[in-house]
Amino acid sequence: MEREIVRLDMDRDFEAFEELSVISFGEGTNSKKEMYQWLFDKNPYNKSGNMMYLLKEGDKVIGCDGLLPNELYVNGKVLLTAHSVKSMTHPDYKKQGIFRTMTQNSCERGLKDGVDVVIGLANDQSYPAYQRFGWPTLFEKEVYVKPILINNILKRRIKVGFLASMGNAVYSSYMKNKLKNQMDKEITFEILDRVPEKVQECWDKYKSKYSVMLVRDYKYLNYRYNERPDVNYVTVLAKHKGEIIGFAILHNSVANGSKMTSAVEFFTDPTSERYIKSLADGLAKYCYENDLEYVVIGTGLYGKYKKALLDNGFMITRKPPKNNMMIANILSDRVTLEEITGHENWHITQGDGETELDL
Template sequence: MKIRKGTEADIPAIVELLKSSLGEGLIQKSERLWHWKHVENPHGASPILVAEDDGKVVGVRAFLRWQWVYKGQVLQAIRAVDTATHPDYQGKGIFKKLTLQGLADAKEDGIHLVYNTPNESSKPGYLKMGWFEMNRMALKLKINPFAYKRQASPEAPNQDWDKLASLLPQLSNPIAKAGKVQTLNSPAYMIWRYKDNPLFDYYFLSDYKSYVLFYRFKIHNFGQEMRVVDFLIDEKTFDKKAKNLLKTSFKQISNACFLTSASGRHFELASGIYPNMGFLPVMDKGPIVTLRNVSLSDEVFTMLSNQESWGYALGDMELF
């Protein structure tokens, strides 16, 4: 068995391995999804490692590239995501070999850190390999009991993506000057992340002049969730009139859902411009976040290990 870098020619075999090892689940596996996620990503193509035995791909480890900005520095990061081992080869340490080789390659490639959101069963393995458990993601939640068990998604306003694309270069993250870790945004990233996403349908609220708020719906047994994933503004033109327009359109969508969610960190840092998100306090109720230092100084990594240093939106951390 050998560990090597994956190539585009391996994609069909990788997709079949993911299906046989993990099943379809909530996220269907396909070559189209793999290309969008790991090849077309504006942050860069994903480093891929495969384990090969007698010419057959029996293990895969993908690291999604992501660029964060912190105090003026662009942090080159990778997110440990798609991983699979063929059922006949499980228990042979393939996951660990692929992960450790991935870390070695990351250091060579100038990557600063690795982050991911493991579940309780996979977290111990990461901690043994040097990952640090930061905390659970902070969430801001709003509950509307009158929409309990309501399954129908509210109708989205007209979605003119071409018109929005011309606005995006004027918009920025409202916490851009907060000195917190945030995604390196660009119009290309926003279009890739939300318009071209083959997994979920994303919608937006915008006046096509001063703001855009991206969201999607998720169905639960208790009803609909409106998930606010990103929020950008033009500071010069996002005035009282624009805020009231956003407030009205947001209320119409949110009131049709049992649950509305947003990033607790982003909400706290930009609470003055968010539309009404109710009275519940920000709670650390999201997924566990873990970090692994690759090439940062101990001082910088220590600061990043504190959730207060982060200003992520849900779209930055959402698993896809």
Template sequence: MEIRDYKKGDEIAILSLFEKVFKVPMSLPYWQWRFENNPAGQYFIKLMWDGDSLVGHYAVSPVYLLINNQKCLTTLSMTTMTHPDYAGRGIFKDLAVAFYDQLENEKGVVAIWGYPNSNSHYGFIKNLGWKDLSVVHSLSMPTTSLSPKSSPNVTLVHKFTDKHVKQLSEFSQSFAITIDRDLTYLNWRYVQNPSKAYRIFEYANDKNEGFVVVKIHPSAIVPDTWEIYILELGINDISIFAELFEQIIAYYEKPISRINIWISLWDKRHIQLEKIGFAPFGKQTFLGARFEENTHALVGDFKNWYYSYGDSDVY
């Protein structure tokens, strides 16, 4: 068997292996968006072949983190796949060892991080030099106190501007580590994504302004209802929350049972969200990273991380 980097045209075999492993298809437009049109870099993909058969795959998505305001190239660990007929042969570990050496020593990647699921978490920590940073919880609020209602202060917009970048930075700049949510990143992540229906809602009146990025998903808790996920929270005054989300619920014209968010415990808005009814709820998620402690000790302290649902490829 042979390990090599992605070559043009390999995406056909990659998409075929994905469907074989996960029993659902990945669309070519999504693959191109994530791995070909990523503004931080192309084709961070390592493959294992047995002759003409693709039997192993590991892809990471390059992303710029601001670490103490220094722009650093990192990667979000993503799709790991082994052909079912080749399970138990250590293919993923072999791919990862070769890949990490290349990323760290040739491409200048300073950290490899992500949200491993329960199937891969043990292997990352035990065999691949990752360190646990935290278990990330969702805050969630039932919508029983909200009713669909139009508001003249809420507007649906279709792309980001520098104003949105500035509004987000008001919150993220107090953390030592955050994705560089510049204008290019925000539009790539939420506007150009071909497979997810994100919506950007702005709020503005004489006293307050801000925005949120949201999506909806069928609820696994309350049958025949939907839940709202807040991908980015660009509002400071949580007192406008009810007005904003009553308009959002009215927009979707679906039964919405809960609103969910990832937000750091050390974000000043966490306690404000608790006050209006948000509480830890649902499944928890591992956050881990591989990094050089001597030069990037900040990465190892979860208190330093500003994060949101949008940082994960799952959402």
């Protein structure tokens, strides 16, 4: 039967696309049509339509790969980049070169639409294939976690509920008091249920202090967090003398029976340990006020983020994140591999890549 590569049409192809997603990633994969319509069709960085492509054999979808375009800030330049996402091959069609074919198709279509560089956070299954394709590895992502409440941790260790509750009460009382005493009295926090347009001022103020990161201006943040239809995010603004000096965007959820929050965005002056520490303190305060047990932050090694977070009680997670190898394929001469290689050059967050989107 003849095969063809087509652009994903939500009305025509979504049911077959969803079926392959469940086969590839399990029942826990996000299968909400309105989420994919927002993510693919309504992306404001699209040039000629969505950049998701299906390999069809008749009406059956046997492969998929595509790009999520956005902007990348590299040493003062703003480039069009795209995340490689939804790489899937039907298990009945393995070892036929479909992964390579679909990856090449995505890059060719991206180049036609002006994409300068394709990036992706590969997992242990896809990473070897990208290495065979010759895609360079830029760095291995780290994730940091800070325990806020330890009731569940103690329950798992000592197996006695009331002792765990007592231990947690003592610990949290001590840590709350410690946090209260260490917080910068000149920095205040505002909690919002939407990302406000005024975050643009913060981006404009500090962007030139970074080397490599996705553009975190209001256009991107509004699309990515305000317009997403299936998740409600929380925005934390840090202010000094009424001026925004940093922001975090939080996704509250439950993982392994524990209430937690993931800082999908965490942005401030990368050269200021004071501001980084204060923003982290603001997240801890928010967690105590909302009975959240721990907070997770992903960041690059650029600036003073790592030092400030580790000094603030964060720890590198014992297990690496599921998608942790940052890879790239440069498509234009507007950027060099040297400019974007190395964890020390990057600021990266939990909002980057497929994991936060539950793809």
